[in-house]
Amino acid sequence: MTETRQKDLFLDILEKNIGIILKISRAYTQSVQDKEDLINDITLELWKSFERFKGDSKISTWIYRVAINTSMNFSRKKKSDKLYFPPDLNQFESQHWILDPPDSSPSEILYQCIDELNQLNKAIILLYLDGNSHDEISEITGISKTNVGTRISRIKEQIKNLATSKI
Amino acid sequence: MELSELQNIWQEYDKKISENTRINREILRLILLEKPRKRLNWIKIKAGTWLFSPVMFVFLILILDVQFNISTRFFIGLGLFLPVYIINYIWDIKYFTLIREIDFTMPVLSIKRIIAELEKYKIKTTKIRYLLMPLAMVGFLLMIIRKITFSFDFFSILPLILIVLVFFSSMYFTFKYSIYERFKKLNKNIDEIVQLEKE
Numbered sequence: 001m002t003e004t005r006q007k008d009l010f011l012d013i014l015e016k017n018i019g020i021i022l023k024i025s026r027a028y029t030q031s032v033q034d035k036e037d038l039i040n041d042i043t044l045e046l047w048k049s050f051e052r053f054k055g056d057s058k059i060s061t062w063i064y065r066v067a068i069n070t071s072m073n074f075s076r077k078k079k080s081d082k083l084y085f086p087p088d089l090n091q092f093e094s095q096h097w098i099l100d101p102p103d104s105s106p107s108e109i110l111y112q113c114i115d116e117l118n119q120l121n122k123a124i125i126l127l128y129l130d131g132n133s134h135d136e137i138s139e140i141t142g143i144s145k146t147n148v149g150t151r152i153s154r155i156k157e158q159i160k161n162l163a164t165s166k167i
Numbered sequence: 168m169e170l171s172e173l174q175n176i177w178q179e180y181d182k183k184i185s186e187n188t189r190i191n192r193e194i195l196r197l198i199l200l201e202k203p204r205k206r207l208n209w210i211k212i213k214a215g216t217w218l219f220s221p222v223m224f225v226f227l228i229l230i231l232d233v234q235f236n237i238s239t240r241f242f243i244g245l246g247l248f249l250p251v252y253i254i255n256y257i258w259d260i261k262y263f264t265l266i267r268e269i270d271f272t273m274p275v276l277s278i279k280r281i282i283a284e285l286e287k288y289k290i291k292t293t294k295i296r297y298l299l300m301p302l303a304m305v306g307f308l309l310m311i312i313r314k315i316t317f318s319f320d321f322f323s324i325l326p327l328i329l330i331v332l333v334f335f336s337s338m339y340f341t342f343k344y345s346i347y348e349r350f351k352k353l354n355k356n357i358d359e360i361v362q363l364e365k366e
Contacts, residue, residue, distance in 0.1 A: 018184075019181060019184045019185055022184055023180075023181070023184065045271045049270065049271060049272045052270075052272070053272070065271065065272050065273070065274065066271045066272055068275050069271040069273070069275055070271055072275070072278070072279065073278070073282055106176040106179070106180075107177070107179070107180035107183075109176075110173055110176050110177065110180075120276075120279075123275055129173070129174060129177040130177075130181075139274070140274065140275065141274055141275040141276060142274025142275055142276035142277055142364060143276060143363055143364075143366075144366055146366075147363065147366050159173065163173065
């Protein structure tokens, strides 16, 4: 496959699944700048592993795994691998489309509740809210199906309490 | 608030994202491909720098025109400096290779365990590195000093004081937080992950 063809294919996949990357990067960062950096990191990891992706799993499973793994290691990596990009038009454009809704919106309250969870539980509830089955969550995280079920019940309760206290 | 309500909020948010991100494909290409490409090049440059550090070290010695005194003292110095340098070089390359081999397409728990183990490896090698560093420093000094003369005036002791000061400050900042605590935390994390993987 030529490089241009490969890039086009990759862009098609990104375009279709950009929502996954945006939602996960929002849950694991606090500022727009960090979110943009994390989106870059996730895309880089996806691009690096794209050649190795043979379609053994669903495309969404591959994207979820890479996005969650990169997000969980984002803060650790942030300090050692920073590269300065001068402010340019791209940055303006990117910040424009990754901006979040105002703080009072319900989705923001939901994100605030998710933010209180630990990294693994955060990943599980994001996958659950995105409509992934217990089987899929188990495949992405590596936790057994039974354990996924137990954890989701606990997280649901935790989020319910947090949401009630925030509204 | 019930979970069904939360899910409705989430679905609404999802819909909003899809509407907002119907952007120009060219912008998407620039943002999502060009920046990561630059970053990838930067990572490759960094990897190259590590790999060629011995060549750069020799180059630096040549530029600075460091004069070695080939005598018994030189060989003792070399015997102290070279093993420490080689060990450090091997550790750096090994760590870099391990980092590069991390495959983010693996399940989340496996990556968490690998990262925790890598962090443990890094702390362990840094600790030993600091213990070995004085040997390398003494070795290098023995290789370049022609005659050991020592007087107890301020200007003779100053370079030595500065070397010791820099060494200990660097050690302090690296190990500002207790290594024992960090090890304990990392081991606990690894145990928890292994337990979760078994369940």
